[in-house]
Amino acid sequence: MYTLYYLPNACSLATLTVLLELDEPVTLINKIKVDDFSTINPVGNVPVLIDEGKTLKEGAAIMLYLLRSKANQLFPQDENDQQKAIQDIMFANATMHPAYSRLFFISQNMSEGPEKDKALNAAANAINTLWESIEAQLESREYLGGESVSAADIMLAVYSRWDEYFPVEIKLGSRTTAMLNSVIERPTFKQALLMETENDN
Ligand SMILES: N[C@@H](CCC(=O)N[C@@H](CS)C(=O)NCC(=O)O)C(=O)O
Numbered sequence: 001m002y003t004l005y006y007l008p009n010a011c012s013l014a015t016l017t018v019l020l021e022l023d024e025p026v027t028l029i030n031k032i033k034v035d036d037f038s039t040i041n042p043v044g045n046v047p048v049l050i051d052e053g054k055t056l057k058e059g060a061a062i063m064l065y066l067l068r069s070k071a072n073q074l075f076p077q078d079e080n081d082q083q084k085a086i087q088d089i090m091f092a093n094a095t096m097h098p099a100y101s102r103l104f105f106i107s108q109n110m111s112e113g114p115e116k117d118k119a120l121n122a123a124a125n126a127i128n129t130l131w132e133s134i135e136a137q138l139e140s141r142e143y144l145g146g147e148s149v150s151a152a153d154i155m156l157a158v159y160s161r162w163d164e165y166f167p168v169e170i171k172l173g174s175r176t177t178a179m180l181n182s183v184i185e186r187p188t189f190k191q192a193l194l195m196e197t198e199n200d201n
Helices: 012-021 059-067 079-109 114-137 151-165 174-184 187-200
Strands: 002-006 026-030 048-051 054-057
Touching (some): 012 026, 012 059, 012 151, 012 187, 026 187, 054 059, 079 114, 114 151, 174 187
16 A cells, blocks of 8 residues: 655646556545655655655656556556656656746746746746647657557646646647547546545545
8 A cells, every 4th residue: 555645736646647547555645734744755845655664755766666566558568668658757757847847936936027927938938849849759649658648648747737827828739738638538637636636625
């Protein structure tokens, strides 16, 4: 049984969705309900996953830990395909996620006004360039890894929902939109959202 520290709608939603894809039971703990979360993760971030006393941190590392824990459809066996799957996970976690994090940072740290708008729009433009690279890849495949959903698709679907918090235009191509919608429509994604909500009530 796993324990996942999360924040609603945060990147930990991808961890939870993958746990459900793997049919793993999980107990959820909202980070804000923990008295001193710094004892669990000194840098304050979710996701944190506990597996039988082991504390696992960093979204991409947790993802690879889970994908390697049992046979599944999200992570290919072929060496080259697996390398591409890892590259996609790293792109999501270390390139797309930080690009969205800039929007949160600007929003929380700059005073209202034209300079803030300019910074938000610059951050949005950088995000749009990243989505263009996804759209180009999806010319030849339905998902980043091919014809079935991968962990990176799930991570990107979680981040794609963050634009609604900001007054910026995030442009998604039609193939990207179709891929993200198909992830968001998966029973596991819906169940993960429901579990977060129910756990908070
Ligand atoms: N590199 C870290 C980044 C994680 C991260 O930025 N998590 C955000 C949520 S998406 C967080 O926990 N922020 C702290 C907070 O909002 O309290 C990882 O992949 O685990």
